[in-house]
Amino acid sequence: MRPFKHPAASEFSLERVLYALSDSIRLDIVRHLACVEAATCGELDGGRPKSTVSHHFKVLREAGLVFTESSGTNHMNTLRRADIEGRFPGLLSAILAQQTS
Amino acid sequence: MRPFKHPAASEFSLERVLYALSDSIRLDIVRHLACVEAATCGELDGGRPKSTVSHHFKVLREAGLVFTESSGTNHMNTLRRADIEGRFPGLLSAILAQQTS
Numbered sequence: 001m002r003p004f005k006h007p008a009a010s011e012f013s014l015e016r017v018l019y020a021l022s023d024s025i026r027l028d029i030v031r032h033l034a035c036v037e038a039a040t041c042g043e044l045d046g047g048r049p050k051s052t053v054s055h056h057f058k059v060l061r062e063a064g065l066v067f068t069e070s071s072g073t074n075h076m077n078t079l080r081r082a083d084i085e086g087r088f089p090g091l092l093s094a095i096l097a098q099q100t101s
Numbered sequence: 102m103r104p105f106k107h108p109a110a111s112e113f114s115l116e117r118v119l120y121a122l123s124d125s126i127r128l129d130i131v132r133h134l135a136c137v138e139a140a141t142c143g144e145l146d147g148g149r150p151k152s153t154v155s156h157h158f159k160v161l162r163e164a165g166l167v168f169t170e171s172s173g174t175n176h177m178n179t180l181r182r183a184d185i186e187g188r189f190p191g192l193l194s195a196i197l198a199q200q201t202s
Contacts, residue, residue, distance in 0.1 A: 015123050019120065019123035021116075091199055095192065097190075
């Protein structure tokens with residue numbers, strides 16, 4: 001299995017973070033991860049097809065929002081809150097504070 | 102000429118606002134509009150082709166970020182700052198406060 005690619009914080013792009021959060025499924029995943037220490041993909045997929053959810057996790061990883069690592073037969077995901085906060089102070093909390101319709 | 106369509110603030114969607122700001126050209130337009138009272142499309146296009154810029158203005162209008170009205174032979178654009186702030190408190194300022202790359 002290929003290891004997951006994660007950008008360094010210095011490579012983060014504001015546009016990519018905003019794009020990653022411009023989808024309701026990805027926004028849900030990030031909201032969920034903001035409330036827990038770590039979660040498997042299964043705990044975050046909301047019963048959606050694996051192929052759909054895999055794509056969303058890839059977008060979130062490439063934006064620098066999510067860190068995924070293998071843990072036995074699972075993938076554990078964590079929110080890269082400190083990295084995002086360091087690069088874009090106040091951004092994530094301002095977005096997660098919003099109510100979605 | 103068809104009048105421009107602008108959503109009511111109650112119709113704004115967080116995802117649509119984030120998507121609209123996930124492009125560097127659109128982010129530049131919004132940054133510029135945040136500093137002035139109003140601007141024509143020509144003042145905001147950065148010398149880019151009209152067809153490209155028209156698409157970007159449409160995305161910004163549909164998200165509720167920009168209001169466009171005809172003024173003689175020009176189109177004048179304003180940032181809907183109060184409407185966005187009312188619906189998504191703190192969001193726009195948190196995004197515009199970020200440094201890009």
